[in-house]
Amino acid sequence: MAQASYKQFCPVAMASEVLCTRWTLILVRELVAGTTRFNDLRRGVPKMSPALLSTWLKELELSGVVERRPLHTEKGVFEYHLTAAGKDLLPVIEAVGKWGQKWVESSLSLRNLDPSLLMWDMRRNLNPTPLPPHRTVVQFLYSDLPSSKSHWWLVIEPEGEVDLCWADPGFEIDLYVTTDLRTMTAIWMGVSTLASARDSVELLGATDIVSTMQTWLGLSPFAKHKKLVA
Known part of the structure; x- marks a missing residue:
């Protein structure tokens, strides 16, 4: 090779x-x-x-x-x-x-959308500190993807361990996040923010988890190297 x-x-x-x-x-x-x-x-x-x-x-x-x-x-x-x-x-x-x-232009990067990579990246960079001291389950629904790729679950344990699931883990959901893949990728990359994208992101769940989402979700490790665009 x-x-x-x-x-x-x-x-x-x-x-x-x-x-x-x-x-x-x-x-x-x-x-x-x-x-x-x-x-x-x-x-x-x-x-x-x-x-x-x-x-x-x-x-x-x-x-x-x-x-x-x-x-x-x-x-x-x-x-x-x-x-x-x-x-x-x-x-x-x-x-x-x-x-x-x-x-590299953000518009070019955002052509290469991949839900698997996005969710895996979010899983390993998630900051559990602001979350409640019990198991927290967040379900992501990407409305623009086929059903086989649209549902993802992050399961955050009290000890800080984070699991990514492709199938329903069977736990009570604390937060539902409904959006499209491009919007969520832009937020993760630091091109946008949850606040500026609220018209494209529906959050349904516990108030304390919703209010701290930008903090516990975090950003790509490279996000700080590009100016935020509303």
Whole structure:
């Protein structure tokens, strides 16, 4: 899968041979964010097939960026961890993300809508601190998507653990959020806010959860690098 060599001694060229291939930086982004399990990595890169993901993980392992570790509590299960070289890519990923957030037109980014990635990103960046000290369940309904992709649930436990569900978890719903995918993505990216998008977002549920939603929902880690647009 590795691309042809640039045949240059320059460190930028040498690094590009490892990093500037399709999917590589996106996969490293997931690893930098702390994802270690194969199935969780798939959630962060939902457009990759299992076979393709496995191939790229092997490529990163051969490049010395990733190491595979057996999970002793589950036979035959492995975790993927960044090596020292991989951890050194954190500022690289941050710099690329900041540049993209600052210089790539929002309208172009918002063409690439993906409910799976959006919900997974919200799940791992959610701040449970403002929420009540009991299990909180938030159901998202994207009115513009087919029924197979329109319903999502975030289940936030008192200890701070957050689960993302594709099927009804069977718990009482504390907040219903009805909107369209583009609006929710714009809010998450920091292009818009809940306040400015209220005509496109219907919130039904506990008052304290509704009033603190922008706080517990948070924003994309790169949102602060673009000016808010009402």
